[in-house]
Amino acid sequence: MQFDLLTTDPASKARAGKLTTDHGVIETPIFMPVGTVASVKGVHQRELREDINPDIILGNTYHLYLRPKMDILQRAGGLHKFMNWDRPILTDSGGYQVYSLSNRRKIKEEGVRFKSHVDGSMHLFTPENVMEIQRQIGADIMMAFDECTPYPCDYRYAKRSMHMTHRWLDRCINHFNKIPALYGHEQALFPIVQGSTYKDLRARSAEYIANAGAFGNAIGGLSVGEPAEEMYGMTEVVTAILPEEKPRYLMGVGTPINILENIALGVDMFDCVMPTRNARNGMLFTAHGSINIKNLKWEDDFSPIDEMGITWVDTEYSKAYLRHLFKCHELLGMQIATIHNLGFYMWLVREARKHILAGDFSTWKEKMVKQMDNRL
Template identity: 45%
Template sequence: MNFSIQATQGNARACSFELAHGIVQTPIFMPVGTQGIIKGLDSIDIKTFLQTNLILANTYHLYLRPGIDLLQQAHGIHNFANFHGNYLTDSGGFQAFSLSGNAKPSDDGIAFKSHIDGSSHFFSPKKVLDIEYAINSDIMMILDDLVGLPASKGRLLDSIKRTSIWAKQSIEYHNRNKQEREIKNTIFAIMQGGIDYEMRKRSAMDLVELEFDGYAIGGLAVGESSEEMYACLDYACDFLPIHKPRYLMGVGTPENLLECIDRGVDMFDCVMPTRNARNATIFTSYGKLHIKNACYKNDFTPLDLECQCYTCKNYTRAYLHHLFRSAEISYHRLASLHNLSFYLALVRGAREAIMQQEWNHYKKEKLRDLQINLESKMK
């Protein structure tokens, strides 16, 4: 992977790296496309309106449905979904965590039962990569043992040991595949360790030795406070190589993104923009609004006066309020397009501010504006 740093200000970084389906510029927010496409949108929406070239897909879900045989027949997810930008696929570790009673980790991998039909399956480090090769992920996350917080030191240590063993198996298998056949997939490891300094350091040292293309910070936003997460990132980022991408998994709010960029994180993903959109919460430049509220029934202004997204250019709050109240499916598309456009504009603005050495001002102004409560002024 050709990774370069264009500018820094403090710990905040503006970087770029090249993947098989295009150059990625950071900081970047990756919209979540669990089934290979963003819920409520299609590939034309992504290319035309969001104009982003890196989204996240879910290894566990694509393995169960449509299955690796079909994905191989389609020559990968890019052809199948008609999105020819880059895909990052997670490893299944989070699903093992979220499935709880239906998944059981061991030193060899994770046994789980399908949430669809109850059938039994097993993810080993090699199996996960084989699935991701079938998907043809541009960035493949390796299998990890995710721990919810709070957790004992003993459980954190078990997670680190298991994740490190799986990481070694994964990189050795991937390197053999690179020698045997031409593949362009890149591979990221996932640091664990909760919010414990020594545990994070130990996990990072194990993984950095193995020379992955990039490194993720896992095991955060799983029960700790934002302040605890920020304190962890203050040292966790320092444990990772300067010359590799840093990816914070599953985070988060617009405020989270700004604070974490400030601490040296390059990449983010989260379901929040689309999930909140479907549940009537709209992100704007001046705080959140809840489009189902009656105050928007006769409001003929855009969702966000400062936004240039497709939805804000063409539709009003009154119309989105009507669609939501009427349970129209088109509401999901329009609201999701806006919320994702807002997130993407936020990180693009962050990149530009870092490039122009105006990051501190940008962060301060954005955090101030995001705390404004629009709805309290309308009462």
């Protein structure tokens, strides 16, 4: 596994790189569609490969652990074979899901004991067994187990949580190095920077993570309700410290504008449920702003969904038809909107990469941010 930094934009920290894995090359900056339970919601794998064409997707350790469970995945030969996906996969560690189960879990130094949202059964995640679970899943990139703090967060709690995340990281690295990969391909481990919205804590955590010497590094605990400017401020602190020669992943972010602004701050990898979740609610993202396709104004608009779109659904169907499907609660409407939104996100990061390589990313980014900050 290898990461090559190709160039940096002269007017910002935006980077274009190439991350090579045993399942293929990932050209950065990149957006990873979220395939929580071995499925990107509303999209067949064939559509994902041929129409949306991401270099990498994301799976979720917490959800895959509960369903279909590890014995099934291991007998299938890992997640790649189970879901028939032959490109790279990243799995998060379950830390965010544990964070979201605040009324169902208890955090201790050992790990996190939580109640399953599926059947109410009790489980324990530790840094060690999360490494074992991700080995069984077989993702190309694994995440260290961490605690994601809420927003707002008391300084003392954020500091205590950050130190525990660091101790958990040491245990993750130690156990990761002890247990072999199961399916014949290399796996990399990314630690996660925490520290809530406190610059001094973020800086200390970034230094600790940088010194861990991992293949790549992630930034967690953002996009949890804080204002966008605070997110950008924390990202800027962290990217100034994380090593330039290694990939940087900002977890759970975000809107198209969030992605462009964080690319400008030196982030290489993103994931978010927003394009698929918003699609299922009738919200479409375009280069000229967002569209609520349920609005009456689209009832007799027979123009294509998005004349500038890169997927076949963008010109195959009209806004009026898509609105009709949503008003009738037809599943096809959600599928069309999902393909469109994911296609747009992929276009956005690949267009960003082109402009980074061309040396005019900052000018292009400012124009795009203004265009996209509209409701059509």
